Amino acid sequence: MARSDSTKPLTSLALNNLKPGDTIADAGEYRGLRAVCGNSGVKTFIYRYRSPVDQKVKQVKIGRYRESKLKTASGDSGLLSLSEARVLFQGLKALRDNGVCPGERSRQQQKESDERKAKAELEKKLSLFTVKKLCDNYLSDCIDGVRTRKSASECRRALYGDPVKELGDMPAADVTAKEVFDMCMGVVERGANVQAGFILRELTAAFDHAIDSELPGEHVNPCYQAKGRLKRKRVRLSSKRGTRVLNDGELAALLHWLPGSRFTPGQKGVLYFTLLTGCRTGEVCSMRWADVDLDSSVWHLKETKTGVPRNVQLSTQAVAFLEQQKRMSDEYVFPQITGKAVQQKTLTERMWFMRKNDLLLDVEPWTPHDLRRSVRTGLARLGCPSEVAEAVLGHTKGGIEAVYNLHRYEQESREWLQQWCDHLEMLGYSEKVVSLGVRHAG
Secondary structure, rough: OOOEEOOOOHHHHHHHOOOOOOOOOOOOOOOOEEEEEEOOOOEEEEEEEEOOOOOOOOEEEEEOOOHHHOOOHHHHHOEEEEHHHHHHHHHHHHHHHHHOOOOHHHHHHHHHHHHHHHHHHHHHHHHHHHHHHHHHHHHHHHHHHOHHHHHHHHHHHHHHHHHHHHHHHOOOHHOOHHHHHHHHHHHHHOOHEEEEEEHHHHHHHHHHHOOOOOOOOOOHHHHHHHHHHHOOOOOOOOOOOOOOOHHHHHHHHHHHHHHOOOOOOOHHHHHHHHHOOOOOHHHHHHHEEHEEEEOOOEEEEEEOOOOOOOEEEEHHHHHHHHHHHHHOOOOOOOOOOOEEEHHHHHHHHHHHHHOOOOOOOOOOOOOOHHHHHHHHHHHHHHOHHHHHHHHHHHHOOOHHOOOOOOOOOOOHHHHHHHHHHHHHHHHHHOHHHHHOOOOOOO
């Protein structure tokens, strides 16, 4: 590398004549200022000095040289003339004279600049990562294709029903525990405590999934704090152990009241069919005609809470009711006005609304699930063997029996469900009840 330590001051002419690999130094009061020409021909001003901190010789870049023969253009931003470089040199020299290492100062400033830039980029990224995107990522990465179709659908409805509806446009990083708490309390106030618990669990998992990917690792999941607050407030998010059973008088009153009640036609059908079969209301809500064989009097229930498909045996009353329901929809047995299946959530909320406005049957408060318990208790009263009654409800066997007794009790279930529906008929089953789905079909 050609080098010149001339005692003469630097000139623009000397700088213009620098060749790749050359270094030239300034003199006099600008001693320490140097110009280096790189292999690409780019000329750079540097300040070479002895650090006041450790007494080592160091150098710091001042800027690139703008040759005098070149006209100033829009792309010349940051290029320096000799006189401009000398002004900056004097500032750096003053720092050195005051005990500050210019190189360390420059690196510190660059570090701070990089940190500010990174912070700004992170804030922009976080502002675009909304609660809706958080839920979508969780559904696509952790739910779809992992859980059963029914379970994935329930999770999607839960997240889109309240969290996305109320918080969806908010940046996920800005969501507070209070906002999650208030959202959950809104669900609780609709009488859907269990649904509020389900929503909170899924939203908690969605935030956990986002942390360390879209959200910073140190981000605090607001759902945990909301859970703590709900616990301190003693808000129950799970169902109490049910003990409510409708007696024969209440069942007779229900059968006559239901057709004229304020439930939607689809909701009426779900409640009535639950009473005829003892199935879970969630299973009945999603019932499809493609799974029903009226000729064989069987409903092939493919997706169950236990994960074990089963054949629900249909009584003559159940078959007659389903024949009437065929006028309602081609896909779902119990549709909404939109044609989609009745949602269990809306059924629960409808009951809460009717109870609040004194529109329910004038008996001790009951829930849709109490109908299933009433079927099981009613079968026992009729003398149905316990193992058959459990098969009717679709409960799985436990213990050693589950290993050795693989009988499905389908024929026995058919016989006892027929006895149960005959019993309902004796209680007051009438043409008014049979036509429950038809009265509102138009």
